[in-house]
Amino acid sequence: MGKESRWAAVCFAVVTGCLLLALVPVRETAVETAGGAQVSVTEEAAPKYIALTFDDGPRADTTAVLLEGLNQRGVKATFFLIGGQIEGNEWLVRWMAESGHQIGNHTFSHTKLQGSRRDTIVTEINKTEVVLDQLLGEGEYWLRPPYGVIDSEDKKLVKTPMVYWSVDPEDWKVLDTDKVVAHVTSHVQDGDIILLHDFYPSSVQAALQIVDQLQEEGYEFVTVKELMRLKGTEPQAGRLYRNAWEERT
Ligand SMILES: [Zn+2]
Known part of the structure; x- marks a missing residue:
């Protein structure tokens, strides 16, 4: 060479x-x-957003464990509170608000609004609103009607957006942490609203396991309000939303 x-x-x-x-x-x-x-790789490029929602609280022992766990994980959730259960649990509600969670209204006595008289519907919503206003200052407390139902002609009585759900593991019925985790993690999609109840210890444990598993899969947990903002939905009063985009019809 x-x-x-x-x-x-x-x-x-x-x-x-x-x-x-x-x-x-x-x-x-x-x-x-x-x-x-x-x-x-694709998931990392485009984060998926979902909302955990908790009904039927506050309840001192279970809700406190949940709040601690959510805060440790940097997760924001949404709580639909029964007004009649707030007395004696005011500290929990303040803690929720201070932690950046969204607080909503689940009526005062967990009354089924569907089929109820109009004055009952208005009173059930207003009584909880008054309690929340006194505790946290005037705000917009979105409604989750108990059982997710309200007659179409009564929706106009509601002065805030309403929240249904798109993933329901029936945690209150199965009372089994593993089954609840398996149902949610196998059904969840971007933009979903997940229904759970912080009233049950099995549901609280399930919620924290769901967070741990889905955060690994690239999901971010946000409040319902934030979920809709991120997805470009303008929430309207008197409408019942099942996920970030769609109404429950
Ligand atoms: Zn409920």
Whole structure:
């Protein structure tokens, strides 16, 4: 090999080496992708947002454990409170608000609004609103009608948006942490609203396990209000939303 060709061979080796080095990270990504990680790469690029919602609290022992766990995990949730249960649990409601959770109204006595007289509907909503206003200052406390139902013609009586759900593991019925976790983690999608009850210890444990598992899968937990803002939905008073975009009809 002459001097010139040797020089050419060195140049070729250097250039090839540089090219290979430059390619390494790309190749690694490609290999990982081929290995089945493509989904998680996509997930990281576009976070998925969901809302955990809790009905039928506050209840001193269970709700306190839940709040502690959610705060440790940096999760914001939404609580639909029964007004009649707030007395004696005011500290919990203040703690929720201070932690950045959304607080909503689940009527004063957990009355089924569907089929109720109009004055009963208005009184059941207003009594809880008064308690929350006194405790937290005047705010907009969205309504979750007990059992998720209200007659269509009575929706106009409600001066805030209403929240239904799109994932329901029936935690109050199964009272089984593993089953609740399995149902939610296998059904959940971006934009979903998950129904749970902080009234039951099994549901509180399930909620924290759901957070741990779904955070690993790239989900971010936000309040219902934030979920709708992130998805570009303008919440309207008197409408019942089942997820970030759709109304329950
Ligand atoms: Zn309820």
